[in-house]
Amino acid sequence: MFMRCISKAVGRCAVVGSSHSVSRSLLLLHRTAKTSLAAIPQSATLGLCIQPCQQLQVFTRRIHSSLSPSLSLAKTPSPYLHPQSGPLQPQPLDLDQPYPPPPEDNFYTISFYSFFDIPTEKTTRLREQLQTEWSRDLQIVGRIYICEQGINAQLSIPVENTQKLRQWLEAHPVYAGRIPRFNWAIEHRQAFKALHVRVRPLVATGSEFTLQDLNHEPEYLGPEQWETELQHSSEDKQPLLIDMRNSYEFRIGKFSGAVCPDVDTFREEMNVVREMCKDRDKKEPIFMYCTGGIRCSVAGAILKSEGYENVKTLQGGVIAYGNHIRRHPEKAKSSLFRGKNFTFDKRLGEEVTSEIISRCDQCGGPCDTFTNCANRSCNLLFIQCPSCAEKHKHTCGTDFCKERAQMSHEELIKNRMPSIWNYHLRVRPEKIFSKDGIAQIPSELEMKQ
Ligand SMILES: [Zn+2]
Ligand SMILES: [Zn+2]
Structure with missing residues (x-):
């Protein structure tokens, strides 16, 4: 009974x-x-x-x-955690907020994530369905991860298909009611070349987590509340504010007063944060933010499960805060975030405020435009100003990269070679460039030429 x-x-x-x-x-x-x-x-x-x-x-x-x-x-309904099976109440069609004006190339860029239970045997079929139907019927491009714990999506979509995407989700037995409102980019254009749907963990924590672990949700603050609480706390003493992103991301933009751990991965980040918090009173507030919120949903839940009672995260991440500033241009001057929001797509960043807080890796002039070396096997991620881009032909400056950047597709296939850098060096231009702004390619590679 x-x-x-x-x-x-x-x-x-x-x-x-x-x-x-x-x-x-x-x-x-x-x-x-x-x-x-x-x-x-x-x-x-x-x-x-x-x-x-x-x-x-x-x-x-x-x-x-x-x-x-x-x-x-859990005092209020959770925005991102939907662990029940069976359909829930449909989410709104994202119509109750004005759409941004259609961008020049007619593509909106949006992201969303949600944690819910997907039986292991269904993940592959769902992946195939998304890959086929989203590219064929909705012309979506982007990067989608699904796994047993839910979905994490970053995508660009033709303006006229945006409502259809929500309708598709709400008509689907697995996704209906589980996808919160879309997180709209600050600047819109087609940010991906193709659609890649993969079955893989939503966030690379380095350790398994379950939906039950995520039940220890952090507190989600909207941009306005985030500002108020941060300003209010700083009147007493500077609150602990942690940038949960990688070191290359915060080079071009960050919140004033944020602690920015010098790490290349989320896994490293968690270890640094644990170390940073270990002697703190567990009741003291910890503020954290990331690009779109998912890393903080996970990190916040981990910290809370380890006893930290007062973990607050920026809902929707820097993207939501950037939109808040765009909606209130009068706030740009007093914006707590300065500079650009790094994005993991072709754009490699979008402007929150016009302030430039970084420098060109090659000439040292003020610049906040990230690029990848035009030689695909180098692909070094670095900041390059327009005049260095011209001088070095959009490469890191070595003759080797300049030469390969000129090669035709056929020549590249014939002369295929593995990546020069491992991930950690590829995102660390400060370790690669010499004083004259030319990358130092390992000597064993030069011998191979
Ligand atoms: Zn330069
Ligand atoms: Zn290069």
Whole structure:
């Protein structure tokens, strides 16, 4: 009997019924099955996080003491965590906010992520479906990751198909109700060449995490609230504000006063952050931000599960903050973020404020335009000003790269060669360039020529 009540109580919103019937079910549960509550599968109890507030209050009042403490943390419906199976309430069609004016090339760039359970055996089929239908029917280009824990998508889409994408998602048995509002880029254009859908972890943490781990959600602050809280905390003393991105990302833009760990990967980042926080009072606030929010959803949950009680993240990341500044141009001068937001697509960055906080890696002049060396087997990621781009033919300046950058596609295939740099060197131009702004290619490679 009470198992039926449980499935009713923790099922999808639509079938929950009135708060009266829910409270009756829960009361019944409380009276008859206090000990059995602990036996509810964790994934089922998690569903309560998305109940309408009123029902959640009834729930917490009635049986709060019977629950594992982690569940009491979810005070409001979670924006990104949807662990139930079965369809949820459809998400809005993103129509209640004005679309940006159509960009010149007619492509919007958007991103979204969501954590929910996808059975392992379904991931490959879902990957194939997205790869086929999104490129064929919606002309989407971009990079999508799916895995057992959900989806993480960055994509560009023709303006006229944007509503169709939401309709596609809301008509799909797996995605319906689980994809929060799209995170719109600050600057729009076709940012990818093709569509690549892959089955792989949504965030490379270096260790496995489950949906249950993510239940320790951090607090999500919208841009306005983020500003208010940061300014308010800094009146007492400078709050701990952590940039959760890699070192090359914050070179061209960051929040004032942020601690920016000098790392190349998210995995390294977590270790540095743990070390940084280990002697702190666990009640002290920790503010963190990243590009679009997903890394902070994961990092925040990890920190909270390790006992830090007051973890606050910027919802929608720098992208959302940049849009906030664009909507309120009068705030640009006092923007807490200065410079550009690095993006993992062809654009390699979008402007939040016009301030330039970085320098050209080749001549040292003020510049915040990232580029990749035009020689694909070099592909060095560095900052290059227009005059150095012309001088060095869009390369890192070596004769080797200049020569290969001129080769035709056929010649390159004939002279195929592996990447010169490993990932860590490829994103560290300061280790590669000599004083004259020419990359120092390893000598063993020169011998091969
Ligand atoms: Zn330059
Ligand atoms: Zn090069």
